[in-house]
Amino acid sequence: GAVVSQHPSWVICKSGTSVKIECRSLDFQATTMFWYRQFPKQSLMLMATSNEGSKATYEQGVEKDKFLINHASLTLSTLTVTSAHPEDSSFYICSANNRDSGNTIYFGEGSWLTVV
């Protein structure tokens, strides 16, 4: 199946700093990628839809100035959590739409963010 790689898998950062998470589609081009956040024992929460070459579409309640998304190429989208706060500690997951495979969504491995 299609492979989506996410990096880093784990990151610890200090409050007030920024951290960048990368999402790459390794064997297909993804014009659309998605960013989710998931707290323990809770459902996936869609944060934003990232479209190659255009601005991301954010879900209601998600601060676009805090969660910066860049989708500069057909294989890479990045999520930058700015001015991180302990409340931002969560599991962040990206996914990518593989149009060559019936628009199937494939997920990255996820990134655990801990803000101390």
Added chain:
Amino acid sequence: QKEVEQNSGPLSVPEGAIASLNCTYSDRGSQSFFWYRQYSGKSPELIMFIYSNGDKEDGRFTAQLNKASQYVSLLIRDSQPSDSATYLCACSDNYGQNFVFGPGTRLSVLP
């Protein structure tokens, strides 16, 4: 608003039994349907997808789709403790837009 509903569970089945996971969706425009499995602390992984009414089998998994009833199900035969996970149902239109996930059903297979 487009919705996908699943029973949150937990659904408990004994080892070797058939686990039946159900999902309903509200958008009649949905054309593609997916089942994902998510282990605790891990990201979801695709199990299978189905586009046409009827059954689709892949190993121990069978997806069933009934568009008239807006109903999708996943059967897991010969359930194993390693199948214990949360199962997510998802729907989208033909263009991969309007991709909506259900909240997931937690399955527990008891040894």
